[in-house]
Amino acid sequence: MATLKKARRQHIRTTKNRKNDVDATWTPFRAAEKKYKARYPPLDLTGVLDLTREETTTRVGTSSEGTGIYTLATVPGVFYGYSSTAHSFDTGLVLLPSFVSPQVQHTLVRWALRDHARHPNETNLDAHYVLPPEGLWNAHLASLSTDTQLPLIVPKASECTTGTSTAGPRALTANDAASKTNLLSLQALPKPPPDPSPTVHACTPSELVPKLRWANIGWSYHWGTKQYDFPKGRGHVDARLRDLCRHAVNSVPWEKVFGEGEGSVEGWGDDDWRTWNETYDPDAGIVNFYQTKDTLMAHVDRSEVCATSPLVSISLGNAAIFLIGGLTRDVEPVPILLRSGDVIIMSGPACRRAYHADAHIHPLFHDERIGVPRILDNTLPEHFSYPHEQPCTRTAEHGGDCVTECECKNADLHGATAASAFHPDAAAVMAEAKAWEPYRSYLKNARINVNVRQVFPKGFVPGASDHHDR
Ligand SMILES: O=C(O)CCC(=O)C(=O)O
Ligand SMILES: [Fe+2]
Numbered sequence: 255m256a257t258l259k260k261a262r263r264q265h266i267r268t269t270k271n272r273k274n275d276v277d278a279t280w281t282p283f284r285a286a287e288k289k290y291k292a293r294y295p296p297l298d299l300t301g302v303l304d305l306t307r308e309e310t311t312t313r314v315g316t317s318s319e320g321t322g323i324y325t326l327a328t329v330p331g332v333f334y335g336y337s338s339t340a341h342s343f344d345t346g347l348v349l350l351p352s353f354v355s356p357q358v359q360h361t362l363v364r365w366a367l368r369d370h371a372r373h374p375n376e377t378n379l380d381a382h383y384v385l386p387p388e389g390l391w392n393a394h395l396a397s398l399s400t401d402t403q404l405p406l407i408v409p410k411a412s413e414c415t416t417g418t419s420t421a422g423p424r425a426l427t428a429n430d431a432a433s434k435t436n437l438l439s440l441q442a443l444p445k446p447p448p449d450p451s452p453t454v455h456a457c458t459p460s461e462l463v464p465k466l467r468w469a470n471i472g473w474s475y476h477w478g479t480k481q482y483d484f485p486k487g488r489g490h491v492d493a494r495l496r497d498l499c500r501h502a503v504n505s506v507p508w509e510k511v512f513g514e515g516e517g518s519v520e521g522w523g524d525d526d527w528r529t530w531n532e533t534y535d536p537d538a539g540i541v542n543f544y545q546t547k548d549t550l551m552a553h554v555d556r557s558e559v560c561a562t563s564p565l566v567s568i569s570l571g572n573a574a575i576f577l578i579g580g581l582t583r584d585v586e587p588v589p590i591l592l593r594s595g596d597v598i599i600m601s602g603p604a605c606r607r608a609y610h611a612d613a614h615i616h617p618l619f620h621d622e623r624i625g626v627p628r629i630l631d632n633t634l635p636e637h638f639s640y641p642h643e644q645p646c647t648r649t650a651e652h653g654g655d656c657v658t659e660c661e662c663k664n665a666d667l668h669g670a671t672a673a674s675a676f677h678p679d680a681a682a683v684m685a686e687a688k689a690w691e692p693y694r695s696y697l698k699n700a701r702i703n704v705n706v707r708q709v710f711p712k713g714f715v716p717g718a719s720d721h722h723d724r
Contacts, residue, residue, distance in 0.1 A: 290613035346602030429480035471539035641690035
């Protein structure tokens with residue numbers, strides 16, 4: 255109740271001096287953002303699409319009335335034996351609810367925090383802090399296992415820097431949509447590194463972990479110009495992540511989305527969806543780390559030269575309300591509840607250039623004290639409370655973290671081996687639980703989104719002499 259009262263007081267304070275007609279000037283997208291972001295009045299989820307609710311998922315082969323959403327097929331998820339019911343919107347958005355198994359969700363969380371959010375992959379913190387070479391998360395883990403005070407992480411700023419950016423959420427900059435024809439001029443734009451913030455202080459790794467907002471994948475992204483910085487070279491795209499995304503794209507019956515028939519979107523140009531199973535090859539992306547109260551403002555992802563190629567987005571941790579609109583903010587967005595393990599694919603010319611946002615990312619909205627229905631009782635799934643019981647035992651072969659069937663040819667055998675050979679003793683169970691604890695603790699107030707994109711058509715080399723007229 256205290257939470258509700260506080261939210262109400264804050265609501266009264268912030269709206270008190272607001273002109274009565276101010277919301278009349280909001281675009282439908284802005285109005286939806288305001289509605290789902292507000293802590294008061296209590297969130298009403300009745301209009302939010304939740305594909306795990308039975309009444310939507312049982313309508314196989316038909317449009318869910320009035321929504322323009324079509325059930326496509328049951329598709330194989332990851333890991334083996336896991337399946338999802340694929341849905342599509344008539345814009346080209348594909349939803350794969352519960353596509354990623356709990357085991358693979360665990361693997362991805364560990365990968366995102368421990369292996370990926372560190373040098374050489376750029377994070378939002380690199381501009382402002384001298385980060386430890388082993389990575390922020392590993393430094394945090396080390397500090398948890400010792401009583402000795404480890405060295406503080408110091409700011410990068412020196413007295414002569416002015417500091418224009420902070421370690422906070424991403425700034426929004428209007429940018430030109432990338433295409434093969436303007437690529438050279440976009441490349442020529444100066445891309446200075448951001449100024450280190452002069453206001454940040456030395457802190458412990460554990461204090462800095464909640465300030466982690468993003469880690470770059472693949473091609474380097476320049477936030478100042480909102481363009482890729484190709485001369486910096488192409489960073490690594492984790493092979494397991496790439497396989498997972500390919501698996502998602504290859505699972506979708508694209509002819510039902512973009513071909514002829516009920517619910518299909520009108521074709522475009524060369525209809526490149528017909529060859530995505532050969533040409534889809536992600537080369538960039540971002541891991542977004544959200545903390546309680548964080549939101550992601552409405553934006554369009556327009557920096558990729560491939561303006562139609564699938565963008566695969568994987569949700570982990572707490573749930574979020576994702577708003578997907580149209581080519582302008584005047585299109586009223588559809589609010590979708592994204593839960594851990596859900597995958598969405600934005601594809602085709604309408605969806606790839608559609609406004610979208612994350613209006614609400616956080617556990618507060620499931621809090622009964624603010625009167626929200628029990629359906630969101632706990633948006634952090636139970637499986638994150640414990641380490642996964644069946645770790646991959648074939649460490650030598652797979653590095654311990656198998657993700658897709660394609661990677662593990664003997665998936666069934668492997669599953670059987672893991673199940674029967676893994677008889678952990680109490681000490682091993684305790685050790686696993688202890689190792690998982692920092693992840694569990696982090697996830698309580700967090701959501702991780704792994705957003706994987708294809709910047710260039712397969713085989714296209716930036717800077718090659720003919721690319722402006724291809
Ligand atoms: O977190 C999400 O669900 C969306 C992230 C996104 O739109 C982006 O990184 O461009
Ligand atoms: Fe986006």
